[in-house]
Amino acid sequence: MPSVKPVVGIDLGGTNVQIGVVSPDKKVVGSAKRKTKPDEGRDAVLTRIAEGIEEACAAAKMKVSELCGVGIGAPGAIDPETGVVLEAVNLRWNEVPLAKLLSEKVKQPVFVDNDVNVAVYGENKLGAGENARDLLGVWLGTGIGGGLILNGELYYGTFKTAGEIGHTILFPGIPLGSRSLEHNCSRSAVVDRIVRLIKANRKSVIPSMVDGDLSEVKSKTVAKAYQMGDELTIQVVDHAADLIGIGIANMVTMLSLGRVVLGGGLTEALGEPLVDRVKKSVRANVFPDKCKQVKVVGTKLLDDAGVLGAALIAWERMK
Amino acid sequence: MPSVKPVVGIDLGGTNVQIGVVSPDKKVVGSAKRKTKPDEGRDAVLTRIAEGIEEACAAAKMKVSELCGVGIGAPGAIDPETGVVLEAVNLRWNEVPLAKLLSEKVKQPVFVDNDVNVAVYGENKLGAGENARDLLGVWLGTGIGGGLILNGELYYGTFKTAGEIGHTILFPGIPLGSRSLEHNCSRSAVVDRIVRLIKANRKSVIPSMVDGDLSEVKSKTVAKAYQMGDELTIQVVDHAADLIGIGIANMVTMLSLGRVVLGGGLTEALGEPLVDRVKKSVRANVFPDKCKQVKVVGTKLLDDAGVLGAALIAWERMK
Numbered sequence: 001m002p003s004v005k006p007v008v009g010i011d012l013g014g015t016n017v018q019i020g021v022v023s024p025d026k027k028v029v030g031s032a033k034r035k036t037k038p039d040e041g042r043d044a045v046l047t048r049i050a051e052g053i054e055e056a057c058a059a060a061k062m063k064v065s066e067l068c069g070v071g072i073g074a075p076g077a078i079d080p081e082t083g084v085v086l087e088a089v090n091l092r093w094n095e096v097p098l099a100k101l102l103s104e105k106v107k108q109p110v111f112v113d114n115d116v117n118v119a120v121y122g123e124n125k126l127g128a129g130e131n132a133r134d135l136l137g138v139w140l141g142t143g144i145g146g147g148l149i150l151n152g153e154l155y156y157g158t159f160k161t162a163g164e165i166g167h168t169i170l171f172p173g174i175p176l177g178s179r180s181l182e183h184n185c186s187r188s189a190v191v192d193r194i195v196r197l198i199k200a201n202r203k204s205v206i207p208s209m210v211d212g213d214l215s216e217v218k219s220k221t222v223a224k225a226y227q228m229g230d231e232l233t234i235q236v237v238d239h240a241a242d243l244i245g246i247g248i249a250n251m252v253t254m255l256s257l258g259r260v261v262l263g264g265g266l267t268e269a270l271g272e273p274l275v276d277r278v279k280k281s282v283r284a285n286v287f288p289d290k291c292k293q294v295k296v297v298g299t300k301l302l303d304d305a306g307v308l309g310a311a312l313i314a315w316e317r318m319k
Numbered sequence: 320m321p322s323v324k325p326v327v328g329i330d331l332g333g334t335n336v337q338i339g340v341v342s343p344d345k346k347v348v349g350s351a352k353r354k355t356k357p358d359e360g361r362d363a364v365l366t367r368i369a370e371g372i373e374e375a376c377a378a379a380k381m382k383v384s385e386l387c388g389v390g391i392g393a394p395g396a397i398d399p400e401t402g403v404v405l406e407a408v409n410l411r412w413n414e415v416p417l418a419k420l421l422s423e424k425v426k427q428p429v430f431v432d433n434d435v436n437v438a439v440y441g442e443n444k445l446g447a448g449e450n451a452r453d454l455l456g457v458w459l460g461t462g463i464g465g466g467l468i469l470n471g472e473l474y475y476g477t478f479k480t481a482g483e484i485g486h487t488i489l490f491p492g493i494p495l496g497s498r499s500l501e502h503n504c505s506r507s508a509v510v511d512r513i514v515r516l517i518k519a520n521r522k523s524v525i526p527s528m529v530d531g532d533l534s535e536v537k538s539k540t541v542a543k544a545y546q547m548g549d550e551l552t553i554q555v556v557d558h559a560a561d562l563i564g565i566g567i568a569n570m571v572t573m574l575s576l577g578r579v580v581l582g583g584g585l586t587e588a589l590g591e592p593l594v595d596r597v598k599k600s601v602r603a604n605v606f607p608d609k610c611k612q613v614k615v616v617g618t619k620l621l622d623d624a625g626v627l628g629a630a631l632i633a634w635e636r637m638k
Contacts, residue, residue: 155469161607172565
């Protein structure tokens with residue numbers, strides 16, 4: 001990364017936009033946050049992002065004109081070469097030329113990639129990926145996202161949609177809507193299963209933790225119950241971790257991957273016990289035995305992975 | 320491919336070795352075949368290969384010294400850079416420096432790669448792959464092998480074992496030995512299932528086709544019964560094809576592949592009906608919808624894929 005000027009890295013989600021000025025030595029030196037509010041339309045979202053860039057620069061005691069570029073991780077299918085958001089369900093965007101539109105507003109070159117790709121890239125360069133040559137990142141949250149680095153570079157594939165491990169089928173024969181890795185192992189799936197079993201009269205500490213309001217069960221609730229030794233929670237989480245391990249093992253077998261990084265809200269809340277359980281399942285299910293050497297680790301950059309990764313991608317593309 | 324001299328391409332299997340002299344315009348102009356007989360030891364296998372090279376050159380009316388190199392596709396895990404066969408169960412070989420040993424015998428540079436990689440490479444350059452950028456080859460035979468071309472190049476992965484789609488888990492929760500794609504959908508699995516059902520008194524034309532000796536059921540028997548409309552055979556083959564489609568769909572979803580080539584004995588015997596059924600299943604099970612554009616086709620080079628692919632790899636590596 002030869003540039004001596006800072007860039008802005010942006011993690012654009014369906015709910016929030018995280019914006020950070022990143023210094024050439026890879027530190028977040030100023031940041032801002034905005035609600036995305038995609039319902040207000042594309043131009044309103046872009047205006048809020050531009051304001052957030054101004055605010056983050058002000059926090060870093062600099063002007064927007066002193067940046068050398070902007071990197072954005074956006075949800076959905078992206079064309080990284082043109083910076084067009086091809087389809088982003090969360091934003092209700094189709095064929096939005098994000099790089100071009102934002103560049104006109106902020107007078108800076110803008111680079112766009114998929115949000116999970118960006119986070120995986122950040123982990124690989126600055127976090128738990130440690131520059132692995134062949135790496136899969138799996139983000140466990142409301143859904144399950146993934147990103148691939150193959151031969152040291154982000155891999156996109158023919159339709160630029162690669163990495164969708166959450167949508168691989170875990171249980172052929174099970175009805176549509178229940179058979180993918182995401183349907184069975186995302187945070188939503190884990191919470192739904194715990195709630196269903198509690199309603200079916202299984203004993204658990206969870207109802208007492210949410211004053212009986214089971215709609216309030218979050219990643220943190222699950223993590224706390226798990227740490228307290230709650231039998232139902234441990235059973236459901238461990239089963240999900242074993243299945244996540246099988247889904248990942250299939251990709252390690254297919255791609256002979258040296259490293260897997262787990263991230264996302266559920267991973268951050270549950271921490272090492274989840275990572276260890278997934279790692280055991282991956283190693284038990286790969287082929288051939290050589291692949292048991294795969295390293296399975298948790299995210300190191302946590303919430304900053306998106307902002308830092310987006311910044312790195314901006315520098316990389318300007319080379 | 321700038322070379323004006325022919326090379327020898329070799330398809331080294333656990334039972335047979337196919338050897339062909341390939342002219343610079345990519346035609347097989349002389350060939351030979353040997354039994355592998357791995358039980359007689361490594362040196363005997365190498366001697367038979369060297370004799371086969373002499374015979375193929377004689378058939379092409381040339382001397383071995385007029386070649387510019389030799390390419391080999393070998394079963395198992397290979398280090399393509401050093402030409403070492405790391406582990407080949409069918410050959411009972413571990414850490415065999417095949418390129419070095421054969422090069423000493425034939426006084427030609429020798430290049431080695433995995434047998435399925437070689438065939439997939441051949442299909443991509445000269446056959447059904449049509450230079451696709453991101454392509455998966457799936458070879459359906461006694462087992463199920465696979466090879467990947469990503470970003471236009473053979474993909475090996477960190478442990479050099481990539482492509483093992485046959486060993487991905489199709490049914491988590493089913494006992495070890497019954498849950499992989501290969502366990503359920505290889506030619507052996509299909510034949511075993513048909514035989515088991517016949518023994519359980521299901522009606523089929525197959526017993527009359529093999530004079531009651533069910534140990535004689537081969538790919539061709541299955542193909543003929545299928546073409547004759549045998550209900551049991553159609554049921555078993557179609558179910559296997561649907562499952563193969565799901566296993567492949569997961570890789571298309573993950574890798575955003577533009578093309579899939581099906582090869583191997585079972586594919587060649589059953590032909591278009593199998594390819595069409597797999598294609599339908601792939602398209603029904605990929606994510607996102609863009610990936611439904613994936614092309615699923617049968618091998619074009621058939622038996623020559625290995626010899627031609629090995630020759631191409633030799634030329635490619637000498638560039």
